[in-house]
Amino acid sequence: MTTDGGSGPHGPAERPKRRGRPARTAEATGPGARERILEAARTEFAERGYDKTSIRGIAKRAAVDAALVHHYFGTKDEVFAAAIEVSFEPALVIPAVLAGGTDGLGERLARYFIGVWENPATRAPLLAIMRSxxxxxxxxxxxxxxxxxxxxxxxxxxxxxxxPTFRAELAASHMIGIAMLRYVIKAEPLASAEPEKIVAMVAPTLQRYLTQA
Amino acid sequence: MTTDGGSGPHGPAERPKRRGRPARTAEATGPGARERILEAARTEFAERGYDKTSIRGIAKRAAVDAALVHHYFGTKDEVFAAAIEVSFEPALVIPAVLAGGTDGLGERLARYFIGVWENPATRAPLLAIMRSxxxxxxxxxxxxxxxxxxxxxxxxxxxxxxxPTFRAELAASHMIGIAMLRYVIKAEPLASAEPEKIVAMVAPTLQRYLTQA
Incomplete structure (x- = not known):
């Protein structure tokens, strides 16, 4: 089973496109198609939940053929994984967070997670993921x-x-729990607290889990 | 709006019971009725979720009249609150946890929460609550x-x-997140870790949140 959500090197997007065809076809297979599918998947999973989301529904929202969704991502579970991944942008962010070394690692991770949750574009799909x-x-x-x-x-x-994995999980559990209380249950004063106030309290916890033997 | 789930002092359970009536009537209003209703509510909320659970369904499972459920607990939301409360037994446990003072408070709280989650009888309703x-x-x-x-x-x-409430929420968020990763997502090695191993790591975090200015 492949779980790589990346587009293959020989996807339809790379096929030479014939000139003069209706715009809709270029849209349906053009270079933006993969991103549109991911965006549609995020929206569908966020609005409808895991169970009610279908490849066909995602394809329809992205204005592409369902076969193209399969082509890029494989199964529904693989689209789901890719939709989660795009919310966290781990390929972009995690290396940057880790690159600074262990000094301030807890603070950078706390700020990264709070930032992902504070962004409405990523919050809705993340809530849908937790719900699912x-x-x-x-x-x-x-x-x-x-x-x-x-x-x-x-x-x-x-x-x-x-x-180390146990430690990383404890750190992650804290950020997941804060998301639950702050954005779902909306318990005050946590729900209205300034992000930096949360970062300041949580950073030493993550730092201890991730760096102190 | 009253949110006290406790039975009134003049509830049906306290009414003088006539001897010789059919057993079902004693069951339906007897001193065990309140506990049976709570147990039924926990089971209904756990199995059916918040949305699909009704006062009538709870009454049926507890073999009492729906009016008795209303009598003891009021609205569906109030039954829900009482069903949550019975899982945590805060009236019994929280004073005991707090009575020891701040020394070891983080450890006692961590052990209490993990204990509630480790107990299958309380875990299922708690999962249902989070789901709801x-x-x-x-x-x-x-x-x-x-x-x-x-x-x-x-x-x-x-x-x-x-x-202090912000601090208590941060502590609670950690325990909620651990529950999510350990019991719902079942992320290893956290899912299989010994409870005491988790307590040992988490206790200093709770201790810092709750006692260090």
Whole structure:
């Protein structure tokens, strides 16, 4: 089973396009198609939840053929994983967070996670993901795979502590729980607290988990 | 709006019972009725979720009249709050946890929360509560009220730190997040870790939030 959400090197987007065809065809297979599919997937999962989202619905929203969704991402679970990934942008952000070394790592990670949640464009799909994981084992399984492979292992492999994955999971659990209380349950004063106030309190916790043996 | 889920002093359970009536009547209004209703409510909310649970369904499962459920608990939201409360037993446990003073407070709280989650009888309803809170604003509102009033404020009022409720919420968020990753997403190695291993790592975090200015 492949879990790589990346587009193949020989996808339809790379096929030579004939001139003069209706614009809709270029839209349907053009270089923006993969991004449009991901955006549509995020919206569909956010609005409809894991269970009710279909490849066909995603294709329709992205104005592409369902076969193109399959082509780029594979199964529904793989689209789901890719939609999670695009919210976190781990390929872009995690290396930057880790590149600074262990000094201030907790603070950079706390700020990164709060930033992802504070951004309305990424918050809605993340809430949908949490909702789906709580209600559908298939979604929990994708999240488990994604969380472990893409985020936690990536952080864990740079740590010089015993049980690095366990430590990374404790750090992640804290950020997930803050998201639950702040954005879902909306418990005050946490729900209205300034992001930097949360970062200031949480950073030492993450720092201890990730760097102190 | 009353949010006290306790039975009134003049509830049917306290009415003098006539001897010789059919057993079902004693069951339906006897001293065990309140506990049976709560147990039924926990099971209904756990199995069916917030949205699909009704006073009538709870009454049926508890083999009592729906009016008795209303009598003891009021609205569906109030039954929901009482069902949450019975899982945490805050009236019994929180004073005991707090009575020891600030020394080891983080460790006692961590052990208490992990214990509640490790117990299958309380875990299922708690998962249902989290599920409901993520999918229904009404359930989130009850949880917000309950979490704030019954648990967090109770802890917060004993703390000698700035922003005690904010601190208590940060502590609670960590325990909620651990529950998500350990019991719902089942991320390893956290999902299989010994409870005491988690307590040992998390206790200093809670201790810092709750006691260090």
């Amino acid at each position: 994981a709580l209600t559908h084992e298939a979604a929990a399984k994708v999240l488990r795979g994604f969380v472990l492979r893409r985020l936690l292992e990536r952080v864990a492999e740079t740590l010089d502590v015993p049980d | 809170a993520l999918t229904h604003e009404a359930a989130a509102k009850v949880l917000r009220g309950f979490v704030l009033r019954r648990l967090l404020e109770r802890v917060a009022e004993t703390l000698d730190v700035p922003d």
